[in-house]
Amino acid sequence: MNQTPTDTVVRRANLSDSRAIYDLIRANPEELIARPLADIARNIDRFTVVTLGGELAGCASYTILPEAGNFSGATVELTSVAIRGDLRRHGLGRLLVEAALGRIRAFRPEQIIVLTSNPGFFGRLGFHEIPKSAILHKIYTGCMNCMKHSNPFTCPEVAMAAPASAPATPPLP
Numbered sequence: 279m280n281q282t283p284t285d286t287v288v289r290r291a292n293l294s295d296s297r298a299i300y301d302l303i304r305a306n307p308e309e310l311i312a313r314p315l316a317d318i319a320r321n322i323d324r325f326t327v328v329t330l331g332g333e334l335a336g337c338a339s340y341t342i343l344p345e346a347g348n349f350s351g352a353t354v355e356l357t358s359v360a361i362r363g364d365l366r367r368h369g370l371g372r373l374l375v376e377a378a379l380g381r382i383r384a385f386r387p388e389q390i391i392v393l394t395s396n397p398g399f400f401g402r403l404g405f406h407e408i409p410k411s412a413i414l415h416k417i418y419t420g421c422m423n424c425m426k427h428s429n430p431f432t433c434p435e436v437a438m439a440a441p442a443s444a445p446a447t448p449p450l451p
């Protein structure tokens with residue numbers, strides 16, 4: 279892996295990042311579900327971004343999947359993870375996802391998951407594969423509305439989970 283560029287900043291997104299996040303997600307149609315610009319702006323407080331020289335280099339977000347009858351034990355799904363194509367393999371994805379995980383862990387979910395076509399990357403970050411039958415709330419709330427794959431159990435995306443707790447990280451700017 280090459281070194282992370284020095285003018286890299288990882289921070290919470292703000293509304294002026296919305297358009298660049300929208301473009302970055304749309305640039306990865308094979309791996310990511312496109313989101314309307316208004317949806318991104320409405321949920322901008324859930325996005326973490328990495329910038330390089332002030333320009334957006336990557337984004338990550340999350341969705342909370344409550345467990346009926348056990349609301350203190352929600353699962354959180356990491357979503358919309360992307361690094362700009364020309365900036366990959368420099369460690370930016372790791373920085374971004376570790377920062378997003380720090381934010382997620384701060385509200386103490388029972389489980390942190392991702393559904394991904396890139397299990398190699400998440401495996402390097404400490405995620406491990408889990409059966410899709412273990413995340414039926416995701417299947418019912420998200421996969422049932424999926425426009426890409428008709429059957430969540432045969433869809434090629436791999437379900438993975440990260441340790442839900444870890445030492446606290448400093449808050450992001």
Ligand SMILES: CC(C)(COP(=O)(O)OP(=O)(O)OC[C@H]1O[C@@H](n2cnc3c(N)ncnc32)[C@H](O)[C@@H]1OP(=O)(O)O)[C@@H](O)C(=O)NCCC(=O)NCCS
Nearest residue numbers: 309359360361366367368369370371372394396398399402
């Ligand atoms: C997946 C993605 C975010 C990785 O970003 P990145 O900046 O290239 O990742 P990093 O350079 O930080 O890599 C972190 C580690 O993962 C490894 N890695 C990165 N991409 C990988 C891949 N496709 N397969 C296997 N390992 C990979 C790196 O070698 C590195 O390992 P190391 O730290 O142990 O040396 C980026 O490739 C991307 O945006 N892909 C398209 C969208 C996507 O697939 N998003 C995830 C779906 S939810």
